[in-house]
Amino acid sequence: xxxxxxxxxxxxxxxKQATPLSNSxxxxxxxxxxxxxxxxxxxxxxTRYGGNTACVEMRVGAKHLIFDGGTGLRLLGKTWQExxxxxxxxxxxxNSQSNRIQGFPFFGPAFVAxxxxxxxxxxxxxxxxxxxxLCDQMLQPHFPYPLQVMQSELHFHNINPGSEVKLGxxxxxxxxxxxxxxxxxxxxxxxxxxxxxxxxxSKDPEQVEQDKILKLIxxxxxxxxxxxxAPPTAHNNDSSNLQWQTAVDLASKAGVNSLVISHYHPDxxxxxxxxxQSEVKSSFPKALLAREGMVLSVxx
Numbered sequence: 308x309x310x311x312x313x314x315x316x317x318x319x320x321x322x323k324q325a326t327p328l329s330n331s332x333x334x335x336x337x338x339x340x341x342x343x344x345x346x347x348x349x350x351x352x353x354t355r356y357g358g359n360t361a362c363v364e365m366r367v368g369a370k371h372l373i374f375d376g377g378t379g380l381r382l383l384g385k386t387w388q389e390x391x392x393x394x395x396x397x398x399x400x401x402n403s404q405s406n407r408i409q410g411f412p413f414f415g416p417a418f419v420a421x422x423x424x425x426x427x428x429x430x431x432x433x434x435x436x437x438x439x440x441l442c443d444q445m446l447q448p449h450f451p452y453p454l455q456v457m458q459s460e461l462h463f464h465n466i467n468p469g470s471e472v473k474l475g476x477x478x479x480x481x482x483x484x485x486x487x488x489x490x491x492x493x494x495x496x497x498x499x500x501x502x503x504x505x506x507x508x509s510k511d512p513e514q515v516e517q518d519k520i521l522k523l524i525x526x527x528x529x530x531x532x533x534x535x536x537a538p539p540t541a542h543n544n545d546s547s548n549l550q551w552q553t554a555v556d557l558a559s560k561a562g563v564n565s566l567v568i569s570h571y572h573p574d575x576x577x578x579x580x581x582x583x584q585s586e587v588k589s590s591f592p593k594a595l596l597a598r599e600g601m602v603l604s605v606x607x
Contacts, residue, residue, distance in 0.1 A: 333368070334366060334367075334368070334604065335365070335366070335367050335368070335497060335498075335500045335502070335604070335605040335606070336365070336366040336367075336602060336603070336604050336605070337363065337364070337365050337502060337529065337531075337602070337603045337604075337605065338363070338364045338365075338366075338600075338601070338602045338603075339357075339362075339363055339364075339379075339569065339597045339598065339599055339600065339601045339602075340359065340362040340363065340364060340379030340380065340382050340383045340599065340600075341357065341359035341360045341361050341362035341363075341375070341377040341378055341379020341380070341382075341410070341599065342356060342357050342359070342361070342379075342569045342570065342571060342597040342598065342599055343357065343358055343359060343360050343361070343377070343406075343570070343571055343573065344360065344361065344406060344506075344533065344534070344536075344570040344571060344572060344573070345360075345406055345572065345573050346360065346406060346573050347359055347360050347377070347378045347406075348573040350576075352576035352577055352578075353576060353577060354577065355577040355580075355581075355598065356571065356575075356577055356580050356596065356597070356598050356599065357379075357598060357599025357600070358599075359377060359378040359379035359381075359382065359410075359599060360375075360377025360378045360379060360406040360407070360409065360410070361374075361375040361377040361379065361401075361406060361407055361506060361569070361570055362374070362375050362376060362377050362378075362379030362380045362382075362383060362410060363375065363504060363531060363569075364383055365495060365502065367477055367495060367497050368475075368476070368477065368497060368498070370397065370474055370475070370477055371394070371395070371396040371397070372396070372397050372398075372399065372479075372495065373396055373397070373398045373399070374398075374399050374400075374401070374493060374504045375399075375400060375401055375407045375506070376398060376400065376407060376408050376409075376410045376411040376414065377406050377407055377408075377409060377410050378409060378410045378413075379410060379599065380410030380411060380413070380414050381410050381413040381414065381415075383414075384413070384414040384415040384416050384417075385415060387415075387416050388415045388416055388419070393421040393422060393423075394416050394419075394421075394422045394423075395422070395423045395424070395425075396416075396423075396424055396425075397424070397425045397426075397427065397474065398424060398425070398426045398427065399427045399428070399479070399491075399493055399504075400426075400427065400428035400437055400491075401490050401491050401492070401493075401504070401505075401506055401507060402428075402429075402431070402485075402488050402489055402490040402491070402507065403428065403431040403435065403437060403440035403489075404488065405444070408440060408441060408444060409444070411441055411444075411445075412444065412445050412450050412452075416459065417457045417459045417461070418456070418457050418458055418459065419458060419459055420458040420459065421459075422459040422460070423459060423460040423462070424459055424460070424461055424462070425462045425464065426438070426441070426461060426462065426463050426464065427464045427466050427472065428440070428464075428465070428466060428491070429465070429466045429467065429468055429481075429483075429489060429491050430465065430489065431489055432488070432489045436463070436465055437463060437465065438463040441454060442454045466481055466491060467481075468481050468482055468483035468491050469481060469482060469483070476497065476498065477495065477496070477497045478495075478496045478497075479493055479494065479495050479496075480493070480494040480496070480523060481493055481494075481523075482494075482519045482520065482522065482523040483516075483519060484505050484507055484508065484512075484516060484519060484520050484523070485507040485508070485509055485512075485516065486516065487509075488507050490506075490507035492504065492505035492506075492507075492519075492520065492523050492524075493505075494523050494524065494527065500528055500605050500606075501526070501527040501528050501529075502527060502528060502529045502530075502531065502605060503523055503524040503527045503529070503530045503531065503563075504531045505520060505523070505524065505530070505531070505532050505533070506531070506532065506533040506569065506570045507533060508520070508532055508533050508535055508553050508554060508557070509535065509553075510535045510553055511553075512553070512557075517557070520557060520561075521557065521560055521561050524557065524558070524561045524563060525561045525562065526561065526562045526563070526564075527561070527563055527564065528564045528565065528605050529563075529564065529565050529566075529567065529603065529605055530554075530557075530558050530561075530563040530565070530566050530567070531567045531569060531597070532553075532554035532557070532558070532566065532567075532568060532569070533554070533568070533569060533570035534550040534551060534554070534568055534569070534570055534571050534572065534575070534583075535550055535551075535552075535553050535554075536550055536572040550568075550572070550575075550583065551568055551583060551586070551587050551590075552590075554566060554568055555587065555590050555591045555594070558591060558594075559591065564593065565593045565594070565595075566587075566591055566593065566594040566595070567594070567595050567596070567597050567603070568583075568587060568594065568595075568596050568597065569596070569597035580596055583596060584596045
């Protein structure tokens with residue numbers, strides 16, 4: 308991959324080659340393992356951008372963070388298992404819908420006794436905790452093995468949107484960004500760097516939600532936001548601007564440095580997303596569309 312500066316001389320993102328899990332204390336690296344919304348879409352028309360559902364890894368100093376556990380989490384797990392070393396990581400779920408949690412039963416490192424995972428999520432719309440949601444999808448007849456088969460150390464934490472999570476010199480801020488889906492947005496602050504992850508933007512956020520979103524993403528180095536789209540029965544690839552305009556508008560209002568759009572509709576093929584990429588950059592030059600496997604280094 309070539310180096311790509313997305314902003315001015317004060318702050319930029321560099322696209323780089325993927326590297327194995329490391330404990331380097333001086334980097335803030337973001338890697339995309341799943342970029343699709345609703346349902347995984349493996350086909351010959353999605354090879355360039357990817358067909359796995361949402362999963363983003365952040366290597367922040369010596370900490371390893373994962374945001375969402377769609378089918379991309381399985382790929383991340385396979386990479387980590389090849390390292391044959393104890394792993395400690397923090398998993399943050401935006402909500403408990405199937406496309407955010409369906410990779411968790413296939414997350415290989417969770418079945419290894421020497422590993423430790425801290426799992427965070429807010430209550431679902433039916434008041435179920437993140438632990439209950441993950442357990443339920445692994446019960447018969449949905450899955451052959453219950454969560455208790457996982458031998459790793461699992462620590463579950465319930466998040467109240469608006470609260471903060473402190474992990475040493477790293478702070479994760481949270482906000483409720485979509486009350487209908489009970490979806491949480493996250494902002495990671497570390498040593499003057501900041502990355503926000505919000506993947507449930509509605510096409511026209513209510514003012515109260517918009518205010519919360521703007522506060523969460525204000526001035527971040529990198530904003531990762533979703534495409535917005537109509538329900539599956541009404542999806543229309545001819546209206547590409549409807550998908551990215553909300554994210555661009557919010558990024559502009561909040562003074563975001565760089566923007567990555569992800570979480571594509573299953574019907575968005577590679578050629579369509581190429582067109583979206585061109586349109587987005589014409590409106591927000593420091594923007595990219597996420598590709599499965601893409602790695603970005605956040606730096607000043």
